[in-house]
Amino acid sequence: MSIRYTNKGDKATKTGFGEGLLEAGRRNAKVVAIGADITTSVGVNLFAEAFPARFFSLGIAEQNCVGVAAGMALEGKIPVFSTYGVFAALRAADQIRVSVCYNNLHVIIGGAHAGVSVGPDGATHQALEDIAIMRSLPNITVLSPCDATQTKLALLFAIDRIPGPVYLRFGREAMPDFTDEDQVLLPGKAQFLQEGNDLTIMAAGHLVWESLQAATILRNRGVSARVLNFHTIKPIDEKAIVEAARETGAIVTAEEHQVTGGLGGAVSEVIVRNCPVPMEFIGMNDRFGESGRPAELMAKYGMKAEAIVQSCLKVLIRK
Amino acid sequence: MMVCEKVTDPGILSEFARAIRRMVITSLAEAGSGHLGGSLGLADVFTVLYHSILKHDPDHPLLPDRDRLILSIGHVAPVLYATLAHSGYFPVEELMTLRKLGSRLQGHPARDHSLPGIELSAGSLGQGLSVAVGMALAARMDSKNHRIYSIHGDGELQEGSIWESAMSAAHYDLSNLTAIVDRNGMQIDGPTENVMRLEPLEEKWKSFGWEVFICDGNSIPDLLNTFQLVSMVRSKPSVIIAKTLMGKGVPGIEGNYRWHGKVPAIDQVEEFLAELDKSGGALR
DSSP states (O other): OOOOOOOOOEEHHHHHHHHHHHHHHHTTEEEEEEOSOOOOGGGGGGHHHHHHEEEEEOOOOHHHHHHHHHHHTTTOOOEEEEHHHIIIIIIIIHHIIIIIIIITTTOEEEEBBBBBBOOTOOOOOOOOSSHHHHHTTOOOOOEOSSSSHHHHHHHHHHHOOOOOEEEEEEESSSEOSSSSTOOOOOSSSOEEOOOOEEEEEEETTTHHHHHHHHHHHHHHHTTOOEEEEOSSSESHHHHHHHHHHHHOEEEEEEEEEEEESSSSHHHHHHHHOOOOOOOEEEEESSSSOOOOHHHHHHHHHTTSSSHHHHHHHHHHTTT | OOOOOOOOHHHHHHHHHHHHHHHHHHHHHHHHOHHHHHHHTTTTHHHHHIIOOOOOOSSTTTTOOOEEESSOOGHHHHHHHHHHHHHHSSSSGGGGTTSSTOSSOSSSOOGGTTTTTOOOOOTTTHHHHHHHHHHHHHHHHTOOOOOEEEEEGGGGGGGGHHHHHHHHHHTTTTTTTTEEEEOSSEEEEEEEHHHHHOOOOOHHHHTTTOOEEEEEOOOHHHHHHHHHHHOOOOOOOOOEEEEOTTTOOOOOTTTOOGTTTTOOGGGHHHHHHHHHSSOOTTTO
8 A cells, every 4th residue: 555645845854843842842841942053053043032031042062052951951951952963963972971861861952954965064064973873872862853844743752751862863954844743753663654565665864755755666666665764763663673674575774874873774783683684775875975955965975766766676686 | 948967167077078088098999999189189178068068968869959069070989979978878888889880889970870969970071060050050040049069170171161161151140150170280191280281270260250269178267268258259150279189188199190090909098097197187
């Protein structure tokens, strides 16, 4: 059975993050936000305008931002700190490790500007290693929602329901917004988007939409591809992975991240322990990004639907 | 509210400090590794904090209105543990489990091991002041009157993140925050001024917008007086640059940076304790 997903209109996941933060601020007075200067480009400005007494500008000082968030969480606040993923997950990695994760505090870290779809700013600002670093830390939950609607819901869920540290990754560019406001979002559970028997595409973030397009192209070529959305990369949904391996016999992972250490790595770790099947990996192949238009870069680095189709055909040969 | 009874008599406090130093020496010798020099040097600061400055209750470690103490330099955990045990947070005998498998007394303080009185798992240098700033901001948001104290090493001030947090504390006028710098002038590789110059340290903090106090961190009367002055500061954070002697109390090792990360052998303990009993204590 195939479901047709409709793009409600292109919208940046950072916009979903901003809307979710504003909504969380309305619902819960404990929610506070911390900004490191770039508040508008990481979706914190709406909250800052609506709740100035609960917004703290700390300047371009990410390590301090994370530590301050930890201190606030110790006092019962629910701090949301958002900046570019490279600066949150890499610059402040030790603060996230010790002050937040070792202390197991409910701090939400928003990692903006994920992937090469950041575009013209180029390699320094394109987060491509953040998932690898974040998911290796004990206690943390790592989320990578697929569109603006899901990003908003994921942030609300992270604030309301996940007790410990959360890293929530999102992008800059307007991308198809196709999931429903009333979807059931269960962190830790992969979202079953498309049934299929021949292989499974496991995707995260912006590449979920591309994977759905790839599945449509494959169907026209007589290949039935299952599509799973891994909005939660840690904890990874082992059951969905093992079921997909057993039932479809081949896997392609797709993410805007290095192929080492990200979703592909997380899926591989489950597969080799349970049910080895042929796999292919869509992602950055151990190199830095560069400047260009988002669509150009995604095409160049093999992250558009057609490249996913090619990987699927390749993995089927090995099945 | 039940709080720990405050002691202000310098003679009694001096005896407390000596008792805490004994516990530091014996627990570190038993552990076989750890940081003796800084732990001994800070014994007077910890004694004064826990016995006459902090509002706290060993029977209710999570009392909402307690003053918070963040130990940013987790490696001097032995003096924190000894002071907590001396104050009644847990049995003194437990100090002998320091650094051992299964102990609540981890090499660096750890909240997840349920030791009462530990506010923060810490030990990676340069992070505690940020956490203290977050706690101070939260206290102010909630109109709470408790104070936040953080303890730092002078070598730790070489971490850039310290100055990020120093800037933010002054930006938000956090008068409920007091940082204490253990200015013993030593770090693992030698004198701080050789490893990486910190002076002029007073001017650095002043230029960042802090009220600066300099005191003899091994003089109980001077410490009592300085904390009194700190409590009167309005609209800016305070830092106490506490000049201490690494290894204070055991003359044979005082001021010797080689004792930063070293402990006495078991058969040296009696000698160290004898030296400690002979030394004048912190009354001067």
